[in-house]
Amino acid sequence: MSDSQLTQGIVPGRLDPERYCTNFADHTPPLGAQEARIAADRCYFCHDAPCMEACPTSIDVPLFIRQISTGTPEAAAKTIFAQNILGGMCARVCPTETLCEGACVRMESEGEPVEIGALQRFATDTLMARQSHPFTRAAKTGKSVAVVGAGPAGLACAHGLAMRGHDVTIFDARPKPGGLNEYGIASYKAPGGFAQAEVDWLMQIGGISVVANWELGRKGDGDLGDLLADHEAVFLGMGLSGVNALRMEGEDKDGIVPATEFIAELRQADDLAKLPIGRDVVVIGGGMTAVDAAVQSKLLGALNVTLVYRRSRAQMPASLHEQEHALTHGVRIIENAAPVAIHGNGAVREIEFAYTQEGASGLERTDVTFRLPADQVFKAIGQTLGDMPEKIEVKGGKIVVDGAGRAAPRVWAGGDCTHAGEDLTVTAVAQGRDAAVEIHQFLMEG
Amino acid sequence: MADLRSEFIGIKSPNPFWLASAPPTDKEYNVRRAFEAGWGGVVWKTLGAEGPPVVNVNGPRYGAIYGADRRLLGLNNIELITDRPLEVNLREMTMVKRDYPDRALIASIMVPCEEEAWKAILPRVEETGADGIELNFGCPHGMAERGMGSAVGQVPEYIEMVTRWCKQYSNMPVIVKLTPNITDIRKPARAAKAGGADAVSLINTINSITSVDLDDFAPEPTIDGKGTHGGYCGPAVKPIALNMVAEIARDPETAGLPISGIGGVTTWRDAAEFLALGAGNVQVCTAAMTYGFKVVQEMISGLSDYMDRKGFVSTSELVGRAVPNVTDWQYLNLGYVTKAEIKQDDCIKCGRCYAVCEDTSHQAIDMSADRVFTVKDEECVACNLCVDVCPVECITMRKLEPGETDLRTGETVGGYNNWTQHPNNPSATAAE
Numbered sequence: 001m002s003d004s005q006l007t008q009g010i011v012p013g014r015l016d017p018e019r020y021c022t023n024f025a026d027h028t029p030p031l032g033a034q035e036a037r038i039a040a041d042r043c044y045f046c047h048d049a050p051c052m053e054a055c056p057t058s059i060d061v062p063l064f065i066r067q068i069s070t071g072t073p074e075a076a077a078k079t080i081f082a083q084n085i086l087g088g089m090c091a092r093v094c095p096t097e098t099l100c101e102g103a104c105v106r107m108e109s110e111g112e113p114v115e116i117g118a119l120q121r122f123a124t125d126t127l128m129a130r131q132s133h134p135f136t137r138a139a140k141t142g143k144s145v146a147v148v149g150a151g152p153a154g155l156a157c158a159h160g161l162a163m164r165g166h167d168v169t170i171f172d173a174r175p176k177p178g179g180l181n182e183y184g185i186a187s188y189k190a191p192g193g194f195a196q197a198e199v200d201w202l203m204q205i206g207g208i209s210v211v212a213n214w215e216l217g218r219k220g221d222g223d224l225g226d227l228l229a230d231h232e233a234v235f236l237g238m239g240l241s242g243v244n245a246l247r248m249e250g251e252d253k254d255g256i257v258p259a260t261e262f263i264a265e266l267r268q269a270d271d272l273a274k275l276p277i278g279r280d281v282v283v284i285g286g287g288m289t290a291v292d293a294a295v296q297s298k299l300l301g302a303l304n305v306t307l308v309y310r311r312s313r314a315q316m317p318a319s320l321h322e323q324e325h326a327l328t329h330g331v332r333i334i335e336n337a338a339p340v341a342i343h344g345n346g347a348v349r350e351i352e353f354a355y356t357q358e359g360a361s362g363l364e365r366t367d368v369t370f371r372l373p374a375d376q377v378f379k380a381i382g383q384t385l386g387d388m389p390e391k392i393e394v395k396g397g398k399i400v401v402d403g404a405g406r407a408a409p410r411v412w413a414g415g416d417c418t419h420a421g422e423d424l425t426v427t428a429v430a431q432g433r434d435a436a437v438e439i440h441q442f443l444m445e446g
Numbered sequence: 447m448a449d450l451r452s453e454f455i456g457i458k459s460p461n462p463f464w465l466a467s468a469p470p471t472d473k474e475y476n477v478r479r480a481f482e483a484g485w486g487g488v489v490w491k492t493l494g495a496e497g498p499p500v501v502n503v504n505g506p507r508y509g510a511i512y513g514a515d516r517r518l519l520g521l522n523n524i525e526l527i528t529d530r531p532l533e534v535n536l537r538e539m540t541m542v543k544r545d546y547p548d549r550a551l552i553a554s555i556m557v558p559c560e561e562e563a564w565k566a567i568l569p570r571v572e573e574t575g576a577d578g579i580e581l582n583f584g585c586p587h588g589m590a591e592r593g594m595g596s597a598v599g600q601v602p603e604y605i606e607m608v609t610r611w612c613k614q615y616s617n618m619p620v621i622v623k624l625t626p627n628i629t630d631i632r633k634p635a636r637a638a639k640a641g642g643a644d645a646v647s648l649i650n651t652i653n654s655i656t657s658v659d660l661d662d663f664a665p666e667p668t669i670d671g672k673g674t675h676g677g678y679c680g681p682a683v684k685p686i687a688l689n690m691v692a693e694i695a696r697d698p699e700t701a702g703l704p705i706s707g708i709g710g711v712t713t714w715r716d717a718a719e720f721l722a723l724g725a726g727n728v729q730v731c732t733a734a735m736t737y738g739f740k741v742v743q744e745m746i747s748g749l750s751d752y753m754d755r756k757g758f759v760s761t762s763e764l765v766g767r768a769v770p771n772v773t774d775w776q777y778l779n780l781g782y783v784t785k786a787e788i789k790q791d792d793c794i795k796c797g798r799c800y801a802v803c804e805d806t807s808h809q810a811i812d813m814s815a816d817r818v819f820t821v822k823d824e825e826c827v828a829c830n831l832c833v834d835v836c837p838v839e840c841i842t843m844r845k846l847e848p849g850e851t852d853l854r855t856g857e858t859v860g861g862y863n864n865w866t867q868h869p870n871n872p873s874a875t876a877a878e
Contacts, residue, residue, distance in 0.1 A: 041514040044837050047797030050817070108794035109838050 005279070005303045009375050010255060012276045014301030020272040023299040027188040028092075028118065036122040039115045040069035046105055051116055054103035056422075056430045057084035061100055061116055068123055077127035078134045080120055085159045085433070086152055088128055088198050089181050090426045091121035092190050095288075097321040099426070128197070133204035138165035140207070143443045146171065146227040146234045148216050151179020152425045153237030153415030153432035155202055160436025162207035166443060169231070171214040171222075179239055181425065183264040186292035188299070217387055224389040228410055233439045236392070236399065236413035237432055240383035246284065250342030259283060259293035259380035266296055278376025281305045282351055284339055285380030286316035287423065291323070293378045294331045305331045306372055310338040310356055310363060317423070338365060348374050385417055395419065405435040412439055448753035449760055450746060452486060454726045455619045455644040455704050457577045459486035459550040462749075462761050463717065463742050466708050466729035467492050467554035467580060467623075470739070472528055474538035477551075481542075483739035484746060487550025489647075489729060492527035492582045493535055495557040495567060500526045500588075506667035509656035509676065518736045520682035522656040524667060524674060526588045527556050532570075539574040551575075552621065556582040556594050559604055561611050568616040578619035581608060583634070584650020586627050586677050596650065599625035602637035609641025621706060624648040624690075626683075631690040632697045639703050646694065647706035647729060649687045651677025680732035684710030688723055692772045695724025712741075714748025721761060722768035781863040783852045784828040784843040786810070786821045792840035793819060799832035799841060807831050824853040 003011040015023070031039060043065040051061040059080050067076035080087035096102070096117035104113035127134060143166045147154045150172035158168040176182050181195040203210075214221045216238060227234045243258040245251060255278065269275045277300040283290050286309035294307045309316055313323060313335045327333065334353070341352040351374045354365040385397050391408050393400040398419040399407050405420075407413040414431030415421050421428065452462040464487035465471050465480055472491040480488055494500055502525055511520040528535055543551045553576045557563040571579060582589075583599030590597040598604045605622060612620045622638035624631060626649040638646050653675045655665045665673030687709025694700050707725025711717050712733040720728050733741050749761075758764055788799070788811075795817040803811040810825035811832065821832075833841045846852060846859045865871050 038515055044796045044798060046795075047801035048813075048817075049797075050795065105794040105796040 005301050008279050010276045010278045012274045014277065014279075015273070017273050019301075024187050024191060024272060026191050027186075030125055031115070031118050031122045036068055036073070036119060039119055040065050042106065043069070043114045044105060050103035050105060051100035051114075054099045055083075056099070056424065056427045057087075057090070057433070058430075059083045059087065059100075059120070064123055065114065065116070065119055068119055073123045073126040074130075074134075076119075076123035080124055081127075081134055083433075084426065084429050085156055085202055086181070086198065086425065086429045087120060088124040088201075089152070089190060089195065090429065091117050091124055092194070093181075093185050094426050095319045095321065095424070098319050128201055131201060131204075133201060135163050135205055137163055137206045140167070141165040141443065143167070143233075144169065144231045145439060145443075146231040148172075148227070148234065148236050149179060149238035149415070149417075150174075150177030150199070150210060151237060151239050151415060151428065152181060153239075153417075153428035153435075154179065154235065155199065156429040156432030157235045157237060157412075157414065157436045157439070158208050158432075159202055159205055160433050161439060162205045164436070164440045166207065166440070168208045170208060170210045171216070171227075172210065172212055173215040173238070173241065175212050177210050177212070183267055184260060184289070185267075185425075186263070186296055187267055188296075215386075217389065224391065224411070232410070232443055234411045235432070235435055235439065236407060236411065236417060237415045237428070238386065239416045239428075241386040242384035243379060244382040244384060246339055246342075246379055246381070248339060248342055250344070250348070253342055253344050254347035255344075255375055256342070256348055256377045256379065259285065259289050259378035260383065262293055262378055263289065263296065266300075272300065275300060277302050278374070279303045280373040281376045281378065282372050282374040283307045283378045283380055285309065285378075285382070286311065286318055287380060287382075288318050288322055289383075290378075290380035291318045291326045291331075293380055295326050295329045297376075297378070298329050298331055302376075304373070306334060307331055308334045308337050308339070308353060308372075310336070312336055337370075338363075340365065340369060342377075343371070348377055350374060351377055383416070404438045405431060406438065410442075448750045448758060450486075450750055450753075452727050452761055454550075454706065455578065455621070457487070457550045457552070457619060458548070459727070460548060461486035461742075461746055462721070462727035463487075463745050464489060464550060464552070464706070464727060464729045465734060466731040467552075467582065468731040468735070469523075469525060470731060470734050472530070474542055477538075477542050478545075480734075480739050480742075481546045481549050484742045485549070485739065486727075487552065487577075489552040489554050489580050490535065490539055490576075492554040492556045492585070493532055493567070493571070494527050495563055496532050499529045499531055502526055502529050503669050505669040509666045510680075511656050511682065518732075519680060520654075520656065520678055521680040521732050521735065522654045522667075522676035522678045523651070524587050524669075524676040527554075527582070527585070532567075536570055536574050539576060543575040543577075550577050552578045552580050554580045554582050554623070556585070556589060559593060559598055559608060564608060564611045565615050568612060568618075572616050572618055576618065578621060578644070579612065579616065580621040580623050580647060581612060582623055582650075583608075584623045584625040584648075586625060586651060586653045587675060596625035596627050599623075599634055599650070600628055602633050605634050605637040606641035609638055609643045613642040619644040621645045621647050623650055623708075625650045626686060626690055626709075627653050631693050632700065635694045635697070635700045635703065639700055643703070645704035645706060645726070646700075647708055648694070649683065649690055649709045651679045652683055652686065654678035679710065680736075681710045681712050681716075684712075684716060688719060691720060691725055692723045692769065695766060695769045696772050711745075712736075714745045714752065717745055718749055718752055718764065719768075721764045722766070723772070724766045724769045726765055727761075776865040779862050779864055780868060781860050783846040783850075783859050785823050785826050785846065786828065786830075786832050787842050787844045788819055788821060788832075789840045789842070790818065792838060794838055794840075795819070796837060798835045798837065802831050802835050826854060 045062045064076040064079040100116045101113035147170045178195040281297040281302040283294040298305045337353040340354045343350040350371045355368045399413045405412045412435040415428035450461040467489040471488045507525045509522045513519045553571045585595035589595035622643045657666045705725045707720030708729040717728045800811045800813045
């Protein structure tokens with residue numbers, strides 16, 4: 001008999017093989033044509049629409065929904081892609097409840113927004129299913145730009161530049177392009193290899209090449225100076241490659257890993273039944289990465305998954321919708337508790353927490369402690385910027401950019417690696433897109 | 447519960463809801479189901495003359511237009527009168543009337559405009575025990591080209607002539623069904639009255655093409671690549687029908703002529719509106735063809751509930767109640783001033799009122815940076831467009847009281863003053 005949910009330790013195959021398929025299927029199945037038509041009928045076509053205002057990429061939501069309702073979903077997709085070339089992924093991963101759908105006037109009248117995210121997916125899926133690309137590349141300019149990082153910011157910037165006729169080379173540290181879309185988000189949000197399919201589709205614009213397994217500043221790869229020597233401009237969109245440490249004794253014990261590593265490994269796994277998972281999993285943190293790690297632990301067959309956040313649930317960076325998603329999948333959320341000790345001999349066995357409270361000097365630990373059994377601990381307490389070249393100003397752990405996204409002469413930056421980032425795919429896309437406009441202007445004037 | 451029993455030109459029915467002459471009343475089977483569902487009466491699908499019956503197309507007979515969520519708003523048909531032998535229809539009518547003596551059963555008839563043809567069919571219809579006849583002078587397609595249907599309804603002299611024959615050769619009450627495909631509905635109504643009609647019913651369907659197939663470039667419904675105009679009905683035609691009913695009700699020459707109201711009746715409210723504008727009862731088709739016969743149950747409960755609220759004991763108290771308030775534009779009070787008012791607590795900030803007022807009307811709504819919409823009384827002409835487009839009904843029209851100042855004109859709101867008295871009207875007569 002193979003392992004079950006009750007088996008102690010970190011083991012693979014806790015579930016029946018078919019359970020992995022159902023557990024990791026599309027968690028929000030796409031709308032059918034009939035559902036889309038009905039959902040589209042609910043849009044009021046608001047003036048100066050609040051949903052559009054709430055979208056970091058300013059997608060013309062009323063227009064694309066009207067295009068769906070009149071039977072032209074591909075025109076709708078073009079409206080979306082004109083603002084957000086990663087509109088397909090954003091339709092899947094955006095926290096719409098806090099963005100467009102949260103702003104929908106139907107929330108005011110009946111508490112149920114127009115299903116903007118689902119409709120966006122309907123439109124973009126329809127166009128992408130044909131594998132046709134809606135834009136045409138302008139005549140070649142002979143200029144070339146280096147983009148560091150093939151995540152949402154880098155891809156959006158590269159597409160914007162390539163479309164305007166520039167040659168773009170994207171350098172990425174991972175084997176595959178896509179960034180967090182490929183390595184960082186929960187598997188069930190974009191199943192079926194969507195992230196790679198989207199990159200392939202985006203590349204159809206032409207003029208973009210990708211250099212994989214290349215890290216800025218790593219010996220043998222290249223540094224910023226090399227890039228500036230070979231290209232007229234550089235865009236930095238490498239995201240946050242490091243992770244914050246707990247800074248506790250015993251952090252090096254077996255079984256304690258960054259949540260991002262676990263998620264990336266899960267995303268790249270060919271066979272989820274072979275992916276080991278603990279019986280008692282503890283996730284420390286309160287953002288979307290913490291939720292994604294916790295829910296996927298549960299779906300892999302962990303018996304007990306507890307998400308512990310040092311502040312209250314209301315203060316969690318993960319939206320209420322995300323929290324509810326975790327709760328309905330059987331994740332226990334403990335709020336107002338911070339880790340104080342790691343117990344175990346070689347490998348972690350228990351983790352000890354102290355309850356916290358807001359004091360005069362901010363968050364304080366109380367004397368009240370408790371222990372949770374843990375054979376696996378995922379740290380999700382924030383990511384950090386990797387080493388930066390000297391000429392790039394870094395403040396508060398993020399690249400400093402001016403209003404035009406410029407970090408240094410001939411260097412622009414966008415996405416999570418900058419202080420303007422919001423840990424959102426859609427914001428990264430907006431900044432990459434806008435940087436492309438700035439860079440284009442610079443190249444054509446210069 | 448209010449008493450919905452209805453008596454229309456002497457024909458009694460348990461409620462004023464009849465099924466119009468149309469596919470739902472083509473056969474005994476359907477009519478029995480209708481009566482079981484609660485319909486007060488039916489006008490049997492139009493009978494033709496003895497002999498080989500007409501034939502229908504074997505492709506689609508209906509086309510439709512839709513509102514949100516594919517709600518059917520308008521239906522168009524190219525079906526003809528009954529395509530079953532006359533004797534079969536007459537036999538079935540006899541049996542149905544025998545089994546449902548309390549329900550109204552009216553025979554709709556369309557035969558050539560020849561005295562002999564009418565003389566031949568009327569006694570046979572009378573034998574069925576039918577309560578009355580309705581002369582189909584309305585169908586705009588297929589039969590009109592053969593000199594029947596709306597081809598008759600468009601010529602008042604023919605209407606009068608045929609009506610007279612019917613009164614001459616039968617003892618049954620005669621209802622003349624009018625076509626709306628004319629410029630002045632009062633003319634055929636007057637002709638029907640002159641011919642001795644007991645009532646008119648209206649409207650029949652309106653000439654229409656509902657849509658065009660943009661791949662085959664043919665009107666729909668399309669029959670082997672071709673299409674033809676059909677008769678339009680359903681909720682979309684109700685406003686046209688209401689106006690025509692009112693025109694007849696308030697025409698001094700036809701005032702008091704009983705009217706059976708037809709055209710887009712879908713709910714109790716539609717029916718009540720027809721009654722208020724002078725219809726003695728209503729006929730329904732598209733609502734049944736959209737939802738089935740059960741819809742009559744909502745019409746019955748809704749009308750009854752409304753009458754209870756109003757304290758009306760009988761539908762006759764409702765019939766015609768709004769007719770005195772239908773007038774000509776020149777008699778509308780130009781001294782009556784209203785202003786739009788937005789209930790901020792109910793506003794969901796969609797901005798549609800702003801968009802339409804700013805783009806297509808009088809720039810009378812202000813939009814603040816935080817999406818608060820307010821009416822500029824100094825610009826508002828009270829056109830009502832904002833009220834019409836608001837999805838949550840948070841805008842109303844406030845009537846300015848006499849003595850208040852209309853900020854748009856700077857004038858003090860006064861009493862009654864219509865166009866016939868207005869100084870800008872060259873042929874105005876001085877107000878008292």
